[in-house]
Amino acid sequence: MSVKRMKPDHATTIPVTLSARAEVSPSFLRLTVTGADLDSYQPMGADQWFRLFLPSGGGLAADVAGDTGNATGTGVGAGEPRTLPDMSLRSIASYTLTRPSRRPLIRNYTTVDFRPGDPAAGRATAELDFDVYVDDSHEGPGLTWARDAPLGSAAALLDEGRLYAPPEDSTCELLVGDESALPAIAGILSGAPETMTGLVVVELGNTNDIRDLPRPSGVEVVWTERGDTEPGAGALAEVRRRGAPADLSYAYLAGPSSMVTGLRRFLVRDCGVAKDLVSFTGYWR
Numbered sequence: 696m697s698v699k700r701m702k703p704d705h706a707t708t709i710p711v712t713l714s715a716r717a718e719v720s721p722s723f724l725r726l727t728v729t730g731a732d733l734d735s736y737q738p739m740g741a742d743q744w745f746r747l748f749l750p751s752g753g754g755l756a757a758d759v760a761g762d763t764g765n766a767t768g769t770g771v772g773a774g775e776p777r778t779l780p781d782m783s784l785r786s787i788a789s790y791t792l793t794r795p796s797r798r799p800l801i802r803n804y805t806t807v808d809f810r811p812g813d814p815a816a817g818r819a820t821a822e823l824d825f826d827v828y829v830d831d832s833h834e835g836p837g838l839t840w841a842r843d844a845p846l847g848s849a850a851a852l853l854d855e856g857r858l859y860a861p862p863e864d865s866t867c868e869l870l871v872g873d874e875s876a877l878p879a880i881a882g883i884l885s886g887a888p889e890t891m892t893g894l895v896v897v898e899l900g901n902t903n904d905i906r907d908l909p910r911p912s913g914v915e916v917v918w919t920e921r922g923d924t925e926p927g928a929g930a931l932a933e934v935r936r937r938g939a940p941a942d943l944s945y946a947y948l949a950g951p952s953s954m955v956t957g958l959r960r961f962l963v964r965d966c967g968v969a970k971d972l973v974s975f976t977g978y979w980r
């Protein structure tokens with residue numbers, strides 16, 4: 696039995712531009728990005744995620760110009776034109792070595808679909824789709840960019856591979872998340888073998904966001920409505936009420952930090968699930 700995360704062979708930032716935006720359901724926008732170098736992206740399925748590099752300020756300012764600076768160069772002095780921060784950083788290590796004023800903003804998202812470039816199909820370059828949760832409950836630069844950035848806006852992405860890492864012999868799984876984790880859960884389920892069984896719990900603020908989740912027939916999906924409770928509390932209560940599925944071989948928890956840490960504690964301490972069979976990622980706090 697092995698639990699191993701899949702990482703890309705070469706992690707390097709890929710410049711992209713925003714090419715389409717569509718509403719999936721009341722609180723989800725599907726964004727499409729494209730770029731000449733996007734063909735180098737290696738799709739891995741499941742919950743494959745990437746870091747999206749955005750111009751600081753959300754990339755909505757009209758006065759940004761192409762960046763001529765570098766990570767170690769001298770700063771932009773008073774009166775000099777504002778520049779687009781360096782989105783050609785090769786890695787997170789080079790990002791942390793870059794002066795804060797030169798750093799792009801980073802937000803994390805999950806790949807929903809990837810289509811290689813295919814001129815015969817009318818696609819000159821590859822396209823990548825991702826879904827962003829946008830509603831009135833919160834505001835942030837990632838959300839603002841997703842909602843308002845003009846088509847053609849520049850960004851860059853850094854592939855981070857998959858966090859979903861069930862043991863090879865995994866059969867019965869528990870997947871729990873909120874809206875931010877819905878794209879990941881949908882990706883995991885759509886690629887799951889028909890032999891998979893288990894339980895999926897997704898907490899939503901708006902039940903009009905419920906979507907069809909293609910999945911193996913032995914997997915039950917439960918949607919919980921948030922109401923006035925703290926984000927994640929509904930999903931946590933639902934799993935506590937049901938207990939871990941019998942024969943659980945792997946649990947995948949993603950969403951608000953309080954939810955994932957509370958659930959992990961419940962599974963490990965109260966249900967006796969082995970720690971290494973629980974993947975938990977705070978998607979936001």
Ligand SMILES: Cc1cc2nc3c(=O)[nH]c(=O)nc-3n(C[C@H](O)[C@H](O)[C@H](O)COP(=O)(O)OP(=O)(O)OC[C@H]3O[C@@H](n4cnc5c(N)ncnc54)[C@H](O)[C@@H]3O)c2cc1C
Nearest residue numbers: 744803804805827828833835836837838875878978979980
């Ligand atoms: C591996 C990974 C994959 C992810 N995939 C997706 C994805 O596919 N789609 C997606 O929408 N999100 C996804 N997320 C979550 C997303 O990165 C965060 O929600 C992020 O904080 C959004 O950035 P922002 O600039 O909009 O808000 P921030 O500037 O980060 O936060 C601003 C305010 O909004 C609040 N906030 C942030 N996110 C949420 C939320 N989801 N619900 C309620 N309040 C929130 C914060 O608490 C803060 O008060 C993923 C996160 C990770 C780690």
